[in-house]
Each structure stands twice: as C-alpha cells, then as structure tokens.
Amino acid sequence: MIVVLKQKANREQLDGLISWLKSKNVSVHTTVGEAHTILGLVGDTSKLDIDLISALDIVEDVKRVQEPYKNANRKFHPEDTVIRVGNTSIGGGSLTIMAGPCSVESEEQVVAIARAVKASGATMLRGGAFKPRTSPYSFQGLGAAGLEFLKIAREETGLPIVTEIMEIGQLPLFDDVDVIQVGARNMQNFDLLKALGHQDKPVMIKRGLSATYEEWLMSAEYVMAGGNENVILCERGIRTFETYTRNTLDLAAIPVLRRLTHLPVIIDPSHATGKSWLVDPLAMSAVAGGADGLIIEVHNDPAHALCDGPQSLRPEDFDAVAKKLFALHGFCRTLGGDEK
C-alpha cells in the first residue's frame, strides 16, 4: 500500500502515523519528495482500513498495490476452480450451457423446454421462480411452485437447475436447487451473500449493473469468506450511455477475470442485450474469448412469455446456436488457450 502525504504534513504527525502503522505489523519505507512524502507499506496490509488512513489530516491519497480479495484471488489459488453439479461440472475447460425460460410459468412449459434444450446439448436448466421486476405491477414469478416445476423438469431430464434467490428468507426453499443465482440487483446485498457463504450450494453471482471487477470479486469474497468456495461469476452487461442494447456486454471480463481469479466465468448474452438476434453472435464471441459457459434464455413461445420475451430464443433457434457453440468450443481447444 502506498500513502501519499500532503505537503503540509509536519514531522510530528508523520512520526505519529508511522508508529501507528508499525503497531499494525506493517513496515514503512519513506520517500521524501519536493512536493510530497510517500510512504511504502510492506507486509500484510489486507487488514488495514484504507478509509481510515485516507481520513487522516495529513494524507492526500492512499493507493492499494495488492488486491483486497484473498479467497477469490488467483495469486493464492493458481488452479482453476471446477464446480461439480449433478452429472456436469463448471469450469476447467468444459463448456457449460445453462438454458431455459426467463420465468417458470407452468410444469408443462418448463418440462417441454427442458427436454428441448437437453436434446440440443444444454448442460443445465435455468428458470426463474422468484423474479426481480422493476414495477410492482409486473408478474413477480410463481415462487415456491415454480421451484417445484423446475425440480420436476430436472427429474425428467437429469439437467441440474440454476435459479435466482431474492431474499434470505427464501433460502430454505432452495435446499434442493443445484446452483443458487444472485441477480445483478442483489450483487451487493451483503447479508444475502453472507447467508449464502454459510451454506454449501454453489452460488452464481451476476455482475451488478455498475459494478467494477473488483467490487464483483469482493462480492464473491463475501460468500467465500463464509466458507463456501463454490462461486461462479456471471457477466450480464453493464449500464452505459448506449441505449440500443439493454446493457453493454463486457467480454473483456472473460480474460480479465481469468487472470484475477480462479473462479469460472459464465456469459449471459440474453439479458445483456435484450434482443434475441444478438444472442448467437455474442455467444460465439464469448466462447472464442474463453468463457466457461453461457446462460441463454429459451422459450417455447416467445410471443407469449410473461417476461423478457424479446431476448428469448425459440428451441429450434437455440438448437442451431448450441450446435455452433459446441463446435466452436471444440475448435478453439485445438488452437491452444490463452495463458492466465
């Protein structure tokens, strides 16, 4: 950690700060410049509160050199995390494809879609039972009943299920779910993250609409700090000034996260763009860029979906896309991957 002092810092204040820092088991190297004095802190600075130091009268700026996350950091865990879910696994070179409807609407609907996407090669079934909707007047999901329909579809197809939790109180209902999803709007719902750290289901954390990579990894760290190491990161677009697409899909997240963390990275082209015709090309881009998987909305009748219809593919379209994605994934493996 580097501490830049203000010009007006006097000797006494400086000595006070240095002894305080030393009392935290950090050693301090001082560089006296014409305009500024710079302190280089060496040792375990992860427990130092950067806000506290910034607040000191004599401090102009504090800059971190080390990442503030430990459990999620590839430096301390060089091997890829591979998460076993049912008869499939996420991360480590395989291609995960989670497919299914935005909202679970009925047993028939979700079973039919599950069968279709399984036939096309999907490795997991996605579907929303609890739905975060901007308007209190929009359909809010089937809730517990929706979870039951998902489980029936799993029984019928063998596909593990991933579905979103919105609130700690719902946790007991998620006991028999395979992967618990945290939505973008809850990425910094820290109490929920803590609770998910104290159970053992894998957790997929979607990136918040305006979350930096570091904040996102800190949310993973919240779960991991509780003891649950099975965290998946899902890029689903960030909010920018461009309004043609719903959000801007940030595919640099794939190689950046591959370097910063050992956790698997899933891409959601459906929510990111809000347009079904953009799913195919962006899913291809994600696979070629090294993503561990995709989450894709598929609906048997997009025109009557209760939510998010415009971004859903029909099963026949999904079939064509999935075939291309697996072929591309196989081809890219023959080219050799990026270093981490």
Next chain:
Amino acid sequence: MIVVLKQKANREQLDGLISWLKSKNVSVHTTVGEAHTILGLVGDTSKLDIDLISALDIVEDVKRVQEPYKNANRKFHPEDTVIRVGNTSIGGGSLTIMAGPCSVESEEQVVAIARAVKASGATMLRGGAFKPRTSPYSFQGLGAAGLEFLKIAREETGLPIVTEIMEIGQLPLFDDVDVIQVGARNMQNFDLLKALGHQDKPVMIKRGLSATYEEWLMSAEYVMAGGNENVILCERGIRTFETYTRNTLDLAAIPVLRRLTHLPVIIDPSHATGKSWLVDPLAMSAVAGGADGLIIEVHNDPAHALCDGPQSLRPEDFDAVAKKLFALHGFCRTLGGDEK
C-alpha cells in the same frame, strides 16, 4: 402507449393484435405509414405488460407515453407530500438537515455529535448501525447496539433518527426508529421494499448508483403500493466515468423529481463526493436548487472514524455550513420558488 409494427406484419397478425388489445379495454388507433404501421393505444395502459407486447413477432418497438408509476406521480397527487417525523417535518417548504456520523461507534460518540449538530440547527440525527461495506473484512457496524445508542441520543436531544436497514430480518429492530433508510445498493431489493410498504415508518430511498429517475420512482412505488405513502427520495450521486469524486452528484434530480413526483427530495453531498471539502459548496447548490433537505456526515474526530472518514465534517465546520444553509434557504424563499 405507442406500438410500432415491423414492415413485414401481415393483416391477419395485425388484426389478432388489435383484438387482443381491445380485450384489455384499450382502444386502438392505427396509422399506416409507408415503412411502418403505428398503433396508438388509448385508455388505462398501466396494466399492459410492455415486455409482453415487445415480444410479439410483428412488433418493432413499444414506447410508453404515460409514466409507469401512479402513487408517486405528481399528476395524480399535485400537492407536495409533507412527512411528519417527531417534532419536525420533511417537505413542503421547510429545510430538513439530517446530520450525524457515518457509523455509530459508541454511546458517547453519537450523543456528543447529536448534541453538537442539534446546537447547529440540524433537524434530524443520522447514523449507521448496519453498514454495507464492499469488503467482508471491513467494519460492518455495531448492529442492534448501534440502534440503541441512536435512541439514547434521540432522548438526549429530541432529534428524530434516520438509519439504514439492510435486510428484512432486521425490521423488528427498526420498530422505534423514526425514518428507515434504504441504501443505494438495496434500491432494487424488491422484497425489502415490499416489506417496508407493509409497515408505517417513513422510508427514505437512496438512488441506486446506476438508477434512472424512473427506476428510482418505481422503487418508491413498490413501497407505496403496499400502503405506505411516506416515502422520501435521497440523491447521493450516480456512477459515471469521472473518478475524482466518488460519484457524480446529479442536482438536476431536484427540479426533475419536483415535476415528476410529490415526494420530498433530500441531497447527500457527503457520500456523493467522498470529500468533506465538497460538502459546503454542493449543499449550497442543493438548497438554491430547491432541495427539501440535506443529509450530512459529521464526526467529532474524522481522523479516527471507523468508516468513510474523508467525507465527514467536524462539528465546527458543520456549524458554519448549517448557518449558511439556513440563511440561504430563507433568502431563496424571498425570491419565490420554481413552478412545479
């Protein structure tokens, strides 16, 4: 609501859509252009699901003409909402000043600050007991004990208290709080908003880091739809590309919200900028722009605050700022306000 159809829409599909819309008690006016057909929908379109219509094969675009919020809408509630809290009120021409520490650290600390800010004219005491922190390794607040210290400070000074809730399970602890704050990261924690709609304490909703005015008002609508009309909106900066300040304070929110809604608007210059020396000028700007109040961080020893120190004012600085703000507020009232 306006529905723009794709060029390829055939007569049969168009007729099907029109009869479906009519079945929703909406009347439809059709404009046939060279390239596009446009449907103008008249009647109560607030129950129409815009996503559902967008999903239809023949639809190119759907544009709302009316706002999607009702309870929060000034059109249906022209008079300013005034919220009575203890011996003070928020909205309707008065100037509310909520002041206090970022985090409650001890009884002594919060009582001392409460006395100081009361002497300077603050009308409410703010202080965090449950703290949303980006890192799981940072101080997370005193929790229930912190709430008790706030109540003691209220007893000592008569200042009503406003403090942040982070999770539905904490709600019973907030029974004796005067205003419940929802933080920016929880602005779209819809279950929490619903729960707050089913109790009767006033709720202050901070704007999410990347929330539009409409999304923010829809969050207010979530609370109001549950029956709780006492909602306060707090602008605390949005996330932009500029990193010199922590966020970018959007003061246009004041007149925009004044036009769109009848709810009071509070400005938070401390969190918006992250720098204590920016609090004075931006608080002045907020008052001159017509804000109903301010929420300002004050700490008796900023250098040792456990969180968010750099943005806190010392009591003596707050005193100078508060005096200027009340003087300015009085002066601006003599000039005559803006129309709504």
Next chain:
Amino acid sequence: MIVVLKQKANREQLDGLISWLKSKNVSVHTTVGEAHTILGLVGDTSKLDIDLISALDIVEDVKRVQEPYKNANRKFHPEDTVIRVGNTSIGGGSLTIMAGPCSVESEEQVVAIARAVKASGATMLRGGAFKPRTSPYSFQGLGAAGLEFLKIAREETGLPIVTEIMEIGQLPLFDDVDVIQVGARNMQNFDLLKALGHQDKPVMIKRGLSATYEEWLMSAEYVMAGGNENVILCERGIRTFETYTRNTLDLAAIPVLRRLTHLPVIIDPSHATGKSWLVDPLAMSAVAGGADGLIIEVHNDPAHALCDGPQSLRPEDFDAVAKKLFALHGFCRTLGGDEK
C-alpha cells in the same frame, strides 16, 4: 415519426401544427387519448427537424420511428459494402488485419515491423504519423516525415497503409495514403468529415468515446453525404465506469452494425483495453462475432515505444495471434454466418 402532444394543447394550436406538417408533405394521423393526443406522421420525415418540433409549446415528446441516416442504412442498401484497397479488400467475408506500430518512429522501425506483420499474414499496415495526445508535453508524432516512412514500408511490402488525419489542413499530405483514419476524438469534427466526403480515399471512422451507434452512423453519413461511399467503422471501446481496462470494448457493435448498416466493421482490441495480454482473447471474440477485421498494435520493442507501449504486441506474439485468427475465421465460415 410520432409526436406526443401535451394535455393542454388546444384545438387551434393542434390545427396549426397539422397544417404546418402537411405543408412539409407529411400526412398526419391523429389519435386522441384521455391524457395525450398522439400524431403519427407518415411520408418522408427525414427532412423534418426534430428539434424544431420538440420546441413547440404544445409538444411533449417527439419519437423517431425511422433512422436518421440514409446512405449508411442497410435498409436502402442491402448488400455489404466491399472496399477495394491496393491488392486487398475490406468487408464482404474476408478477414482484414491491419497491424503496425502506434507511432511511426523511424524508417527502420516501420519497415521492420511491416515486414514482420506481412509475414504473419497482416493485410494492411497501420501506423501513426500525427498523434492525438492528451498532454501537450507528450510526443506528437513525426508528422509528414512519418507518412513518408509509411509509404516506404508499403513499397517494401506491398501492404496498403492506414493512418490518422487530425486536421483538414493535413489533407494534401494524405494524397497517397490508402485509408484515412479519423480518430475517436475527431468522430464529431464535422468540418473534417465534410472535407473527407469531398475526396475519394476510403475513410475509417473510429467510434467516439461516448458515441451512440446512431451518432457514429451519422458521422459516416456526413462523409457519405459528400459523395464518398467508402467508409469503414472501427469500434475501439467506449468510456464507462470500469477503469481496469482503458475503455470497454463493445462487441455487440459487430452484429448491431451488421443489421443497421452495410459498411464494414473493424475492431481495435489494442486501444480498447490498453493491455497487450487482452488483445488475443478479444480479437478471437471479435472474429467469432463476425467482425470484418481487426486493427492491432505491433511493436518491435514495446519497452521503448514512444507511446502506447503497454498495448502493443511483439512481432512473435502477433504472429501467434494472427495464425489463430485466420484459422478461427476459416472455421467460422464453415459454420455459416448470422443473418443480417
């Protein structure tokens, strides 16, 4: 075009507006709703000034249905534009790879790099002679001498050259350049765009840091309106809140532009990210997503580059990347492309 009127619009004003619109050879369909009256305008609305209509007292909102660009619009020009440059062409299914140094530093440097990238399969040579630098104290490029070195490198290798113009006065110097590049900061330098429309060299327009797709296409329209149809669009990252990468590369631009326009689309992963280790994965993503080409910085000694070093590949790294890109491009063509 759709015009939404304010509630208070009276009959007389409405009639006045309608007859004015009709005088512009536009026919008007009126939908009278409870709260708003909506006018649907049919005919050639491209000459109507949207700002002028918005300014009218009785108008609440004006929404365009048709795109404001004509020459760049795929609707009016369904076939891909293919631009012939020297012995290569851009667009229409081939993969263009423009490679070379950020800045031209010497004849030896640019010739050496040109030979290396040609050997690796690059189809064009890039290099900056006039450099836009944020600081007046940074190296500003070799200017006219740099252009001469580029031409020598072209003679040595046969690679056509693409290089940036910064100002109209430099145009005579660009007489013997193959493609003239307009940088992101000049994307809305309208006088420069007009001047480039009145000459016949192909023009590659980089997307502005905060330019929407529509604004970018309007800049292409400026050039095309002058008579020069040979325009190439280059996505090079937009400015967002994320600071880990220099900018956020928006790969959705590829399929979006493929639908909106017939012009070729080139991706610049070097400038977008500012980090050389992100070039490989993002270039792969771009090719799989259907880009017409890439522009990649290559330097023979990145550690001593006079500008933009961290984002440059060494020739041996570029060689490995280029081989993968051509292989991937070939493979993707066997899969069948996206519809437009």
Next chain:
Amino acid sequence: MIVVLKQKANREQLDGLISWLKSKNVSVHTTVGEAHTILGLVGDTSKLDIDLISALDIVEDVKRVQEPYKNANRKFHPEDTVIRVGNTSIGGGSLTIMAGPCSVESEEQVVAIARAVKASGATMLRGGAFKPRTSPYSFQGLGAAGLEFLKIAREETGLPIVTEIMEIGQLPLFDDVDVIQVGARNMQNFDLLKALGHQDKPVMIKRGLSATYEEWLMSAEYVMAGGNENVILCERGIRTFETYTRNTLDLAAIPVLRRLTHLPVIIDPSHATGKSWLVDPLAMSAVAGGADGLIIEVHNDPAHALCDGPQSLRPEDFDAVAKKLFALHGFCRTLGGDEK
C-alpha cells in the same frame, strides 16, 4: 511518481530502470515489499512519459502523484485568473451572464435578443454562427454572415460576444470576436487548441461529453502552453446512463476546478439539460455553488428556433431568472465564500 514493479523483476532489470530514471534527473527511493517493489520518484517528473514507463516489462503499474498540468495548476498560480473582455471581466468574484440565441438566424433576431438580455443584466452576448450538428441534413449555421450579425448586435448594445469556432480555417473570421468558444465535441481537437494558443483572444473550452477534469484541464494546458493564458472552462453536462435530461450537469466541477485551477468556471444549464424549465433551478444551484458565471440560451420565439429550441428561455423568462441570479450572487457574497 510511484512505480510498482512486478514480482518477477530481477535485480539486473531493476538496476537498469533505476539508472535510466536517474539519467532523467529524477531521484529514486526503493521500497522492497514481499510481493512488490515500489519506486518513489522525486524531482521534476512532469517530463517523464508515463506510457513509456508503463510499457516496461518489469512494471506493474505507474501512479502519478503530481498533476500533469502546470500552467493551469492553482498550485503554481494561486490567484484567480480574471479575464478582461470589453467593458466586463470574467472571474474574480463577479457574476458573468452570457445570454443569447443558440443559432444566429438574422440581424433582426440577434439584435432584438441582445437588447433584451442586456436590459435584463446579461454581461455578454452568445450566439452560434458555425453550428456542430449531429446530422449533415440539419441547419449548420449562417457562418460568416452570422458573425457579422453578432458584431452588429455588439455595436448596438455594447455586449462583448462569445461564439463557437469549429475549425482552424475559420480563425481569420474570429479576429473581431471577444471570446472564442471551443465546443464539447472539439475539446480534444488538439490542432485547434494549439492554434488558439498562438493567438490572443480569450478561449472558452467546453467540457467534452466524457472528459475527466484532468483531460479538460489538459486541453486548457494545450492553449496555455502556446502562450495564451486567457482560458475559461465551461461545464455543460457529461454523458451518463440517465436519458431524461440530455446530459448530467456536474456541479461538483465548480468547487473541484476552483481547487485545481485558477481559471474561471462557467456553467451551461441550457445544453446540459436540454429543457428550458430546468435552467432556472440549475442556474441558481450554480451560483450558490460558486460559479463565475452562466451561459444561457434565450430566444425571442422558441417555437421557431432553427435549433435547440426546447432548451431556450423566452426573454421575459430570462429576465426573471437573471434578476434572481444577481440577487442570489449578491447574497452569497455576504455569506463568505469557500476557501480554495
């Protein structure tokens, strides 16, 4: 300047870097940490090319401690710059109000508006002769004729004129203009900035749509480096995700710039918001926040303005606003200003 080295840096590379730095007359203090070695550079680092150092193989990150601008920096020029223009001055405690039409349309129009705004207290006349328009099909301004009409209006009223230049070739036409404005889209048109640095008219630089404070100040530095110290900064809104207002007016720019630079700061609420009803409250906010002045669009017939009508005030509205602004400015001076 602080240089953070990669873990893998070996002794030899480190020594090489240190001697190279010393050859630049910079002294180097080394802090060896467990994970990283940190170099603190002391001396005149303003000539060091940060990109060059970042490019070195062994360097992980370079962080500036000092600002990269000199001439614009308040540290080296503590007194406010006051710019004398005709019989008025900008900066130093007075309130400048530039008012006038977006576009100059005719002699009658601009003379009439000039007389009206002068009567209301405006201190300068603004008006566009060369207009940057997103579409090549929109009205582009009257050009040289427009400049002549502005000069006639100046003669009639005594108001100095400020008007926008778009291209170096237009410079001879601006010989008799009082303040030359550089628009947001040209903020990083570096050749234009250089040319304006080599003439002696005051230059008002509007902030680019996605420009940081530092980039904006570097644009001022371009002009000042050429010898022209008379630079004015104009905040006109930045581009964010919020689309209700055209841009987001960043009023923190006022106190931030007051601290970073000695140059005067003008606020443009008309362009920032695109809505005339937001001009009054935001202009009030700007004055209370310490702005040196405002630039406000006024039109005698907003409904027929050739451009940007919705953001223009009528003369009678401007009169009311101007009276309030001068009264507020006087009152705020009695309260005592912010420290710088």
